[in-house]
Amino acid sequence: xxxxxxxxxxxxxxxxxxxxxxxxxxxxxxxxxxxxxxxxxxxxxxxxxxxxxxxxxxxxxxxxxxxxxxxxxxxxxxxxxxxxxxxxxxxxxxxxxxxxxxxxxxxxxxxxxxxxxxxxxxxxxxxxxxxxxxxxxxxxxxxxxxxxxxxxxxxxxxxxxxxxxxxxxxxxxxxxxxxxxxxxxxxxxxxxxxxxxxxxxxxxxxxxxxxxxxxxxxx
DNA sequence: CAGTCTCG
DNA sequence: GAAT
Numbered sequence: 001x002x003x004x005x006x007x008x009x010x011x012x013x014x015x016x017x018x019x020x021x022x023x024x025x026x027x028x029x030x031x032x033x034x035x036x037x038x039x040x041x042x043x044x045x046x047x048x049x050x051x052x053x054x055x056x057x058x059x060x061x062x063x064x065x066x067x068x069x070x071x072x073x074x075x076x077x078x079x080x081x082x083x084x085x086x087x088x089x090x091x092x093x094x095x096x097x098x099x100x101x102x103x104x105x106x107x108x109x110x111x112x113x114x115x116x117x118x119x120x121x122x123x124x125x126x127x128x129x130x131x132x133x134x135x136x137x138x139x140x141x142x143x144x145x146x147x148x149x150x151x152x153x154x155x156x157x158x159x160x161x162x163x164x165x166x167x168x169x170x171x172x173x174x175x176x177x178x179x180x181x182x183x184x185x186x187x188x189x190x191x192x193x194x195x196x197x198x199x200x201x202x203x204x205x206x207x208x209x210x211x212x213x214x215x216x217x218x219x
Numbered sequence: 220c221a222g223t224c225t226c227g
Numbered sequence: 228g229a230a231t
Contacts, residue, residue, distance in 0.1 A: 059231045061223050079231085081220065137222040194222080 021162050021174060024148070024186025026113040032152050033179035035105055036205065039154065042099035043125060043211065046070040049096040050088050052127050058082070064132040071098040072121040073218050075141065082141045084122060084218040098123050105181075106150045106215035113183035115148045120215035128158065128198045128210040136161060136171065136194040139216065147217035148185025154178055154213070155206030156198060163192035178203060 016029035032039060052066035055077045069075060073084040074095040088095050102123055110118030122142075126134070139149055153176040160182065163171040169192065176182065184191060195212075202208050 055222085057223060057231090058221055059223065059229095061221090061231085063222065065222080067222095075222090077222070082222075133223095135221095135223055139222090141222095 016177075019174075021172065021182065022164070022184065022188035022191055024114075025162065025184035025188040025191070026182070027174060027176075028109060028112055028181040028183065029177070030179045031109050031112065031181040032105055032154075035101065036154065036179060038101040039105065039152070039213070040205075040211075042101045043213070045099065046096045046125060049093075050074075050091065052125070053090060063134075065134055066127040066129075068125045069123060070096045070102070070125070071123045074122060075124045075216075075218075084141060102213065102215070105152065106213075109150050109152070109181045110148055110183055110185075113148070113185075115183065115185055118147060118150065118215075118217070120147075120150065120217055122216045122218045124214040124216070126212040126214065128156070128195065128212065130156075130198050130200040130208060132195075132210075133197040134195040136163060136167065136192045138190050138192055139214075140190060142216050142218045144217045144219060145189055146185075148183050148189065150215040151182045152213040152215075153180045153182075154211040155203045156201050156208070156210040158198055158210055158212075159196035161192075161194040161196060165191060167192055178205070 050068045160174045
């Protein structure tokens with residue numbers, strides 16, 4: 001048996017190596033794994049100040065993802081459109097500050113993907129329950145579109161949809177697991193992306209849900 | 220407008 | 228591609 005096919009018969013999954021998803025886009029498998037506990041503790045603290053809630057699109061439709069934010073600004077959607085807001089519309093107070101554990105992870109992951117000096121001012125926290133999806137979209141509400149996007153997956157696995165610059169471009173599907181980080185910038189900064197409906201399941205740490213942390217430099 | 224939806 |  002060759003070394004490259006041995007994994008087919010092992011108990012352990014094959015090693016997952018970093019993978020280019022597009023020009024300037026990289027999947028870093030397990031990059032956040034050794035920091036999960038501090039990350040979850042930080043997220044818990046944020047949620048306590050700014051609870052997860054379902055936003056409404058400009059068309060008036062309720063998003064299936066439950067969201068909250070931390071950092072200087074937070075991404076919000078309502079009947080008037082999308083925007084980054086320094087205040088949590090639900091409380092009228094500023095979003096919780098971005099915990100150092102989150103800021104550091106985002107900067108480290110960006111650097112590992114070739115983006116030095118990433119200093120996010122916004123962290124969107126998305127909770128997916130089974131059935132939750134996020135339709136194909138672009139991240140284009142950031143004033144600073146030179147900075148990359150850093151996305152951290154925790155809990156249940158998901159299928160990441162990664163297309164191209166045009167909505168009609170071919171869409172690739174990539175499995176994302178607990179601890180994975182995806183970074184995209186440069187030529188793929190405005191690429192369409194999304195999450196397929198989450199499959200049922202239970203994760204040993206997070207239970208029947210997936211958390212996604214998305215870091216942006218909005219201004 | 221459209222981070223959703225549905226039809227073909 | 229329509230919708231709100």
